[in-house]
Amino acid sequence: MIRFLLRRFVTMLVTLLIISALVFLIIKLPPGDFLSNQIAELRAQGEADAVAKAEFLIKQYGLDKPAWEQYLVWLGVMPGQNGFSGLLQGDWGWSFEYDRPVFEVVGDALWLTLLVNIAVVIFIHLVSIPIAIYSATRQYSVGDYIATFIGYLGLATPSFLLALILLYYSNRWFGISIGGLFDARFAGQPWSWAKFQSLLAHLIVPTLVIGLAGTAAMIRRMRANLLDELGKQYYVTAKAKGLPPGRALLKYPFRMSLNPFIADIGNLLPHLVSGSVLVSLVLSLPTVGPILLSALKSQDQFLAGFILMFVAILTVFGMLVSDLLLAWLDPRIRMGGGR
Numbered sequence: 179m180i181r182f183l184l185r186r187f188v189t190m191l192v193t194l195l196i197i198s199a200l201v202f203l204i205i206k207l208p209p210g211d212f213l214s215n216q217i218a219e220l221r222a223q224g225e226a227d228a229v230a231k232a233e234f235l236i237k238q239y240g241l242d243k244p245a246w247e248q249y250l251v252w253l254g255v256m257p258g259q260n261g262f263s264g265l266l267q268g269d270w271g272w273s274f275e276y277d278r279p280v281f282e283v284v285g286d287a288l289w290l291t292l293l294v295n296i297a298v299v300i301f302i303h304l305v306s307i308p309i310a311i312y313s314a315t316r317q318y319s320v321g322d323y324i325a326t327f328i329g330y331l332g333l334a335t336p337s338f339l340l341a342l343i344l345l346y347y348s349n350r351w352f353g354i355s356i357g358g359l360f361d362a363r364f365a366g367q368p369w370s371w372a373k374f375q376s377l378l379a380h381l382i383v384p385t386l387v388i389g390l391a392g393t394a395a396m397i398r399r400m401r402a403n404l405l406d407e408l409g410k411q412y413y414v415t416a417k418a419k420g421l422p423p424g425r426a427l428l429k430y431p432f433r434m435s436l437n438p439f440i441a442d443i444g445n446l447l448p449h450l451v452s453g454s455v456l457v458s459l460v461l462s463l464p465t466v467g468p469i470l471l472s473a474l475k476s477q478d479q480f481l482a483g484f485i486l487m488f489v490a491i492l493t494v495f496g497m498l499v500s501d502l503l504l505a506w507l508d509p510r511i512r513m514g515g516g517r
Contacts, residue, residue, distance in 0.1 A: 190494045197490045212274040271480030291465040298389040310400035332394025338456040357462040407431035443500040
């Protein structure tokens with residue numbers, strides 16, 4: 179196990195290094211950057227002081243150097259000017275659009291993004307697994323047809339459209355606003371029990387909207403996997419030997435049908451982060467999705483680069499977790515192979 183973990187950590191580091199190079203390359207592909215475009219506008223307006231400040235930032239963060247040197251400075255391998263140390267040393271850089279350190283821009287948004295997506299993952303599993311078990315064990319029943327219809331409806335409904343519908347009718351019928359993650363009176367306020375309760379109340383709608391499509395997809399997939407396992411000989415033999423149907427279902431077919439979902443953990447969290455950008459914009463959620471979209475549009479390279487690396491870290495860490503869970507769940511799977 180220790181050798182497996184060490185090998186995986188080395189692989190993760192190499193993977194993240196390659197991803198960081200690709201992220202930086204993609205961000206630098208469009209011509210110019212935020213400061214260069216800003217300097218051009220300021221020079222056209224004749225604002226000498228602002229131009230001097232922008233040129234100072236360009237030299238500080240090495241934006242006047244070749245792209246490969248900028249990458250090494252951003253990564254933290256090559257020292258920057260005026261104390262900039264790079265990602266490897268915990269310096270996330272400066273957001274030129276917000277004129278603040280990247281850490282301050284994404285500070286609360288990072289953990290709120292994780293909170294929303296963890297709530298979505300829990301919702302998806304708690305809702306979809308019981309429905310899928312019911313649907314598979316009662317194939318072609320009325321409940322199975324209803325679950326199938328709900329699954330198709332969830333897959334066909336765009337999340338942002340559902341968010342707009344809920345916003346409109348909650349305001350029209352109940353006179354309330356479901357946007358954001360807090361009441362307006364808690365904006366900029368320190369954390370308290372009342373603010374936490376407001377967060378939990380506002381978390382219901384984003385969880386439902388973002389998790390609907392994932393829930394529908396999991397119901398369909400798990401139903402198909404369970405039906406496949408229920409027709410195999412080991413399950414028929416277990417029932418024939420007198421094992422209670424419920425125990426036989428949960429001990430064998432249910433465990434085997436979970437394998438594809440455990441394997442998808444590595445893709446689930448980053449997919450939720452990237453796929454919920456439109457929902458976050460519609461519901462005014464203070465997550466990293468809208469910040470990333472704004473950073474890419476304005477070519478704020480340090481801010482966009484850090485958020486993309488954050489998603490990459492979620493991906494590789496999720497893949498490690500999925501591998502460990504698969505080896506624990508299914509004895510047929512071995513880490514590193516058997517003799």
